[in-house]
Amino acid sequence: MTPELAHDLKASVRTIVDYPKPGILFRDITTLLGDARSFRRAVDELVQPWAGLKIDKVAGMEARGFIIGGAVAHQLSAGFVPIRKKGKLPHTTVRIAYSLEYGIDEMEVHADAIKPGERVILVDDLIATGGTAEGAVKLMRQIGAEVMAACFIIDLPDLGGAAKLRAMNVPVRTLMTFDGH
Template sequence: MNLSDAIRSIPDYPKPGIVFRDITTLLGNARAFRRAIDELVQPWAGGKIDKVAGIEARGFILGGAVAHQLSAGFVPVRKKGKLPHETVSIAYSLEYGVDEMEMHKDAILPGERVLLVDDLIATGGTATAAATLIRSMGAVIEAACFIVDLPELGGAAKLTAMDVPVRTLIAFEGH
C-alpha cells in the first residue's frame, strides 16, 4: 500500500491554485492509518520519549496514536483561549495576520524529551511556533513528525534550521 494513494487531493481549495491534501481519507482507512502511525513511531520505538505534543486539530488524532505506541504522555497544542488552566502562549504569523497557540503551563517539564506531531508541514509557521513554545518550557525536541511535506513551501527547512529533526512520510510537490 502506498500511503499517498490514501490521501485525497482537492484542487483549488481553499483558493485557486492550491491543491489541498486531505488526510481524512487516510484516517478512515484502517490499514493506511496504522501504517502511517507505525512509520511515524519507528525511529523512537523502544527509546525514551516523555511527551508527544500534537498541534490542533489533526495533530491530536495522530499525536494521540503516536503517544500510545510510545507509552508517552500526550500534550495538546491549542489555539488561544481553548485550555482551561494556566497556559503559556506564543504569537506567530499567518499569511494574513497573527494567531496565538498555547499549552498548559504544567504540561511539559524541563528536560523532557518531546516529539511534535501534525498532519502536514507547509510554510512551517505553526510548527516553528510550537517548537519555540516547547523549548521555552525547557524541553528537548527530539523531532517534528508529519505525514505530508510540501517541500516547496519550506516549512521542513525552517524546522531543520532550528535544529529540529524532521520526519515526514510523503512529499507532494507544489502547494
C-alpha cells in the same frame, strides 16, 4: 521508508482542487485516517525511529495533530500534550504568537503540561510554510522541553517549512511529499 510504502500511503490521501481558495491543492488526510491499514501504517512509520527510546511526551498541533499525535503517544507509551489555539485551554497556560501565511495567531499549552528537560516529539498532519510548527518548537523550548523531532505525514517541500525546522536543529520526519502548494 520504502518508495512502495510512500506510494501506497500517498494513494490514500485525497486531493481537493481550489480549496480553501483558487489555486490551492488541499491534501486531505481524512481518507488516510478512515482506512485502517493506511492509518496504522502511517502511525507505525512515525513511531519507528523512536521505538525503544525514552520519549516523555508527544505534542500534537490542533487539530489533526491531536488524532495522529494521540496514536503516536499511545504507541510510544508517552503522554500527550495538545497545543491549542489561544483561549481553548481551561487552566494556566503559556502562549506564543506565530506567523501564518496571512498574519499572526497565537497557540498555547497548559503551563504544567511538560516538565523542564522532558523529551518531546511534535506531531501534525502536514508541514507547509512551517509557521505553526516553528511556533510550536519555540513554545516547547520556552517551557523547557527538549524537542527531539517534528513528525508529519505530508511535506510540501516547495514551501520550505521542513527546512525552517531543520535550521532550528529539529530533525524532521515526513512520510510523503507533494510538489506545489
